[in-house]
Amino acid sequence: MDKSQKKLPTKPNDGEYPRKVVQCDDGETLEERGRKYAKLITSPELAAYRVIDGVEQNSGVEAQLDVPTLVETLRDQAKAVNDGNLTQAEAMLANQATSLQSLYARLTEKAFSSTQLPHFDSFMRMALRAQNQCRATLETLAALKNPPVVIAKQANVTSGPQQVNNGIAASRAREIENKQIQLSAEGNELRTNTRTPALTGRINQEMETVGKINRTEDKRR
Known part of the structure; x- marks a missing residue:
């Protein structure tokens, strides 16, 4: 063994490294233990770990993966997003767009190397799906960087x-x-005033009466 290589750290009672068991505190009581295990089972980081573990089976990466470290890393990334730090999310979208672009190019190459029309049609359909998903990913990244106002x-x-x-x-x-x-x-709607004609008639009658009185007084003079 090369002396320049450092031995991987291990902890007592943890077994060999990398660890393959999800760790959870037992708690002091059975009720507390049940709550902690229920919280772990329903946590988003454990769900993400299960998907990653299934995908990386037989890939060579899974053998070197320390499960408690992965779960803790996923938890830290979620906390960063909750705190407003979207660096990881932006990097993820950018890399996904690049990967989809590579997938689009490869499927297009497969389509044009096909000698039968059904194969050409199938590969081109998948290529255009990858291209469309690449576009959607870039749009999501742009909206994340510059939210619409x-x-x-x-x-x-x-x-x-x-x-x-x-x-x-x-x-x-x-x-x-x-x-x-x-x-x-x-x-503010203008409403028809049904009392206006009556009011106007009364005023006219009063003015007419005053006019008669004035004419009578003039005759006496």
Whole structure:
């Protein structure tokens, strides 16, 4: 063994490295133990590990994989996203787009090397699916890097238009604004005043009576 090579670290009672068992604390009571195991079984990082483990079977990578380290790494990546750090997600999408581009190119080569039309058609269909998925992945990456901004007018706000990054919130704001416009229109609607003719007639009658009195006084003079 080369002296420059360092021995892989091991811990007491952990067995040989790499470890192939998912670790979980037992807890002090049976109830606590049950909760911890239930939390582990339903955790997203364990689900991701199960998929990765199934994919990497017989690939040569699985043999060198330390399961507790993988689960902890997946947990750390999820926490980073929750904290707003999307570096891992952006790198993942960029690499997936590159891989899909390679898949598209290879399937296209297979199609044009085919001598039978059914084979050509099958390979080209798969190639175009890979190309379309590559495009969708790049669009997702672009949206992640530059989230769309929706300008919506907030009702009863004097500070002017507000920026809303959520399309649902913008739609809700427009709905509220439309309802308020409808209510305002109903409150300010011109209604027929059925009392106006009666009021006008009364005023005219009073003016006519005053006119008669004035003419009578003029005659006496």
